[in-house]
Amino acid sequence: MLNSNKNHPFHMVDNSPWPLIGSLGVFTSMMGFIKWFHMNSINLLTLGMIINLLVMYQWWRDITRESTLQGLHTFKVTLGLRWGMILFITSEIFFFIAFFWAFFHASLTPSIELGLFWPPKGITTFNPTEIPLLNTLILLTSGLTITWAHHAIMENNWNQAMQSLMITVGLGFYFSILQGYEYFEASFSISDSIFGSTFFMTTGLHGLHVIIGSSFLMICLIRLYLNHFSSIHHFGFEAAAWYWHFVDVVWLFLYICIYWWGS
Numbered sequence: 001m002l003n004s005n006k007n008h009p010f011h012m013v014d015n016s017p018w019p020l021i022g023s024l025g026v027f028t029s030m031m032g033f034i035k036w037f038h039m040n041s042i043n044l045l046t047l048g049m050i051i052n053l054l055v056m057y058q059w060w061r062d063i064t065r066e067s068t069l070q071g072l073h074t075f076k077v078t079l080g081l082r083w084g085m086i087l088f089i090t091s092e093i094f095f096f097i098a099f100f101w102a103f104f105h106a107s108l109t110p111s112i113e114l115g116l117f118w119p120p121k122g123i124t125t126f127n128p129t130e131i132p133l134l135n136t137l138i139l140l141t142s143g144l145t146i147t148w149a150h151h152a153i154m155e156n157n158w159n160q161a162m163q164s165l166m167i168t169v170g171l172g173f174y175f176s177i178l179q180g181y182e183y184f185e186a187s188f189s190i191s192d193s194i195f196g197s198t199f200f201m202t203t204g205l206h207g208l209h210v211i212i213g214s215s216f217l218m219i220c221l222i223r224l225y226l227n228h229f230s231s232i233h234h235f236g237f238e239a240a241a242w243y244w245h246f247v248d249v250v251w252l253f254l255y256i257c258i259y260w261w262g263s
Contacts, residue, residue, distance in 0.1 A: 009074045009075065009076040009077070010074075010076055010077060011066070011072045011073065011074070011077045016059075016062065018055050018058060018059040018062070021051065021055050022051075022052065022055040022056075022059070024051065025048055025051030025052040025054075025055055026048070026052065027048075028044060028047055028048030028051060029045060029048030029049060029051075029052060030048075031044055031048070032044035032045025032046070032047065032048045032049075033045060060219060064223065064228065064236075067228075067233075067235075067236065068223075068228045073233075073235070078235050081235055081239070082235065082238075085239045085242060085243075086242075089242060089243065089246050092209075092246065093246070093250075095205075096202070096205070096206075096250055096253075099198065099201055099202040099205065100202070100253070100257065102194075102198050103198040103199075103202065103257070103258060103262065104257075106118075106194040106195070106198065107195075107262055114193060114194065114195075118195075118262075119195050119262070119263060120192075120193045120194075120195050122188075122192075123187075123188050123192060123193065123195050123196070124187040124188065125259075125262070125263035126182065126186070126259060126263065128255070128259040128260040128263060131178055131179075131181070131182045132182075132255055132259040132260075133255075134178065135175050135178055135179065135251070135255075136251065136252070136255050138171050138174060138175045138178070139171070139175060139247070139248045139251050140248065141171060142167075142168045142171040142172060142175075142244065142248070143244070143245060143248045145164045145165075145167045145168045145171065146164070146165070146168045146217070146241050146244050146245075147241075148160070148164040149161050149164035149165040149168060149237075149241075150237070150238070150241055152164060153224075153229055153231060153234055153237060154231050155231070156231050158224070161224060162221070162224060162225065165217065165220065165221045165224060166221060168217055168244070169214055169217050169218050169221055172210055172213060172214030172217060172244075173214050175210055176207060176210055176211055176214065179203070179207050179210075183200075183204075195262075198258075199258060199262075202254060202258060203254060203258070206247070206250055206251060206254055209243075209246075209247050209250070210247055212243075213240070213243050213244050213247050216239075216240040216243060216244075217240050217244065219236075219240075220236060220237045220240050223236065223237075224237070
């Protein structure tokens, strides 16, 4: 292989088809969404999602092989991956700031089109002490269990690590189920004024991050079962844990600003 003989601590990545195929899969999915919205057909969207899932599986497989079996993730490489994850989460923070900005711009100075009133008349908001509060408790609990899993891995306590990570994954998917039920019971839609659009865009984007984070943690759970992690070499899990804590913090802002204050 290209990396079999080297005299430096860096990882020179081998040629890979996954970036190109992945971009084609995402493009197909976006075209599929447009076709679904305008023609009520999901065949192109289904094709795009299948391509994305296959690319995700094989790309993750390659990275797992590089880090666990080939030993290519040296200290220098891991340091670069840490900074990459930090910068990625920072970019996600600014992404959410844009949606919060839109929400506060509309809510602090309601326009005449909204009746100079917030929430706009005709919008029946969610009770923040019901499902939103339960989801808050679920995510806060999941933050505790993933921290428990992290400490268990560092202490070589694999039984506790498995148990706590399984609880975290279960709580993540439970959150998604409850949010889906909440959307199903909503009395307004994404097209109901700026309140509906900002509410569903912000909470929906967060819900997508929860699904991604839950999938990330489920992959870590499988890798933990296969003994891919050690007490000093488990950055894949650490990256997932950082991402999950980011999701938790964003939800706290969502709950306080949109569900509680905004309603």
